[in-house]
Amino acid sequence: MEHSREALRRLVLGTLMPGFVGTTVPDWVKREYAAGLASVCLYGANVVDPDQLAALCASLRSAAPHVVLAVDEEGGDVTRLHYPTGSTQPGNALLGRLDDTALTRDSAVAIGRELAAYGINLDLAPVVDVNSADENPVIGVRSFGAEAARVSRHSAAYVEGVQSVGVAACAKHFPGHGDTVTDSHLALPHVHAEAHVLDGRELEPFRAAIGARVACIMTSHVVVSAIDPDRPATFSPAVLGDLLRDRLGFEGVIVSDALDMAGASAETGIPEAAVRALVAGCDLLCVGSETTEEEFHAVVAAVVSAAGSGRLPVQRLEEAAARVALLSKGFAADSFAVEGSAQVPAWSNGALVRGFEVGAAVEAWLDAPCDAVIVQVASDPNLAVGRVAWGPCAAGLATSEDAVPQGAKVAVAGRGLAAGHPLWAVAERLRAHGHPTITVDCGWPRGGADLVTFGGSVVVAEALGRYLGVERPG
Template sequence: MTAGTPLSSPNSTPTTTTTTPTTTPDSTVVTEQHSPALGVLMPGFVGTTLPDWLAELLRHGLGGVCLFAHNIVSPAQVAALTGAIRAANPNAIVAIDEEGGDVTRLHQHDGSPFPGNAVLGRIDDLDVTVAVAREVGAQLADVGIHLTFAPDADVNSNPDNPVIGVRSFGADPASVAAHTAAWTSGVQAAGVAACAKHFPGHGDTSTDSHVSEPVVTADAATIMNRELVPFVAAVEAGTRSIMTSHIRVPALDPDSVATFSTTILTDLLRDRLGFDGVIVTDALDMVGASGTRGIPAAAVEAVAAGADLLCLGQRGSESEVAEIAEALMSADRAGRLPAGRLVAAAERCLGLAQWAAEHRPVDRSHTTATYERLTDPQRLAASFTLSERARSALAADTRPVRWVRIDPELNVAVGVTPLGPFFDGGAVPSLVVPVDDRAVAAEYVAEPGVTTLVVGREFHRDPGALDAAMAIAERSEALIVDMGYAHSDHVDIATFGASRRIGEALLRLVEESA
């Protein structure tokens, strides 16, 4: 199949037209015969321009490309990149992980201009949530991106969850459901497909599927009445896609990780919840997916279970994609995939790309104006929690402000991005306490007549960071600011997000009191 040619029906036999093969360095061959398999694959790549190998696979029918922070320099560069992808295959899906908050790819280098889900849940105004999502979508549409892996529909049912936290709208299923539906409607109104994640719910885990295989131990009734409620709302709101999670949920399927579970993806999501859009896997290079089986085997298991679009990870290669495509075709030929399953999956992916092409927005001026009005920094700051000590200090203090930045431990989902107010042009720290040397906190000595704010994220996860913050606070009567979910009694200000937009709100709060 050449790019742009519709696939055969789900019950038909894939085309066997032979063309001149493309030979990879290790002699792996990609031909037109691989097109049904290529049509469900979405690799990442290294670089800021389209590599020749990826352009060639796109011409052979590669289903999509996922962009990461290392692929992004500027809006103009991203637009040129997505234009090159569409030129190679007009029906390729261009996706990105842009949640509108701490998890950002388009703005990872300078900080996200959006408040995240936890703040939106605390404001609890669905009009604000719609406006944020619509502005996220408008920015993505401007640079040619079709699909964003958002909203995060997880209920933050375990407050110590190491990977969800502020990415969730909150701990109440009904509230999370309402905001999930609102975010879905907003981003899709901008012509960008939503992807509710991480099905069937990653919020009640104690480990991160990027580096392990988490287990949800809740019973089936709890999962149905808690974790699944926002996903039902997303389906009812018309989400074009839903992302799987690499977690075990024994109450639903005692044998398989969700991404590889027919019970969870087909019986529950397709048949019981009635979802007929694209099922996208979380990245298959994550430990929770391929740590014990390898990516080609993971790809086969995911498609067999009901997944349609396979996110392969950040740093793909021609040989890797070819190996995965051949594993899928071999499994199809050997009957290890249900009859018609591979072609049906590729057709769903094609349908998603065509939906995006038909839903391009015309004018975003009203969208941006509404967004700016509804996310005024003062309104965002009203969602913060302040201790009595902080309220008293900020109300009475007119002294100069000094900032200390305590760098948080790396969160794989968030990546490396400016912490809250420390974006270019924002607050300038008097001291930076790095992850690998918390002892430098002892170097900070407060100047006479200043107010010190010590800023970090989720101090309860990093005892060394909390000790450093408390040592500074004791010596200088500093205020401790946690830009995540705060679970420490020593925190004076909790912002429930560390994006640039939330950092601006924090700066406004402090400046107006100074």
């Protein structure tokens, strides 16, 4: 069957999910929706506060009532809805430590209800990667843990929670980003684990998510050498077709990770990456966080050209667009079940502290008869997290180093505490001035900290403050 260029363009638009620059809906997004655009993704830079976000989503829904509106709302360190102030959910690593799937499900229900209230119908979560490499620079506390069985049961609980209120979930990053020491935002990571290790570790949480009827699965820009030594998963028919579709039996929407990441497009550019992803088996392409109209048109032109030349079979394009259309109908924004409130535990009751890792020095510090303060040391985030508010600072509990009262005991908090982190020098200075001092890692532990919270969200920082007996500075 012959397709006109206009018909091909409409099919292509049915597979694309751009972001955009600014805090209001650009005119070009509205025009492209009228021409067939399937999806739009919101990012932290699009959010100022709840009122602005509500107005933005309402404006988008008014212009594009059937668009798949997506966001990375993982809970914990990665939040978009709460980008300016920090997440009100503890996040995966701490939930995995608590190992109560009911808590994880309730946290996901709360996230889903909040998304639904804004008219957002696709949550690009949960992260189901097994964080088997402690030095992993991009997954860490976004993971439910380092054990496949634990990650699997919590991944299923999260999927069930989000989707129970009518919001689609998206398990990521297939077939696993947890055993990497490179951030795919910055370069192309490789996983060299043997096939039987992958099967028992990386793939188990995806099996669990598929068993929970997850609507979408997101690819990783990672070369998994035991499956395809030549291509990242996003561009690999062996990974997406042979493994995910045929062997694991996934029938939902395959979403690419963002194509503006270096692991996807540093060598080829985004338009070529888009073509390769569709050819490999992706259905919905996450174009990037700050897509301009010109960049979007370049992607569309490249995919239309590939389809017109036969490099991208039109049948593959039709299949992808049809899956995305079914997603839009199955998780329509006007069918959200948002009545009532989520049964989320009162995080103030001390439940989160049970998931902290507490070393021997902390007990003596707690017993020291002096006022307690927290000093937070700046810690560069990875690009997945962004410049979101985090830790004791976000909770209003931090004191600057130069304002520590004489005789006070100090908890020095940071995250990503590798050997060269400036936190260690701050702690040594405070000890030299006679302050009883402990160190707190608000991330995935790398060794050396006296206390580890396994997350830096506001609610975790508040639990930390209560545990340490720290009051908000005057």
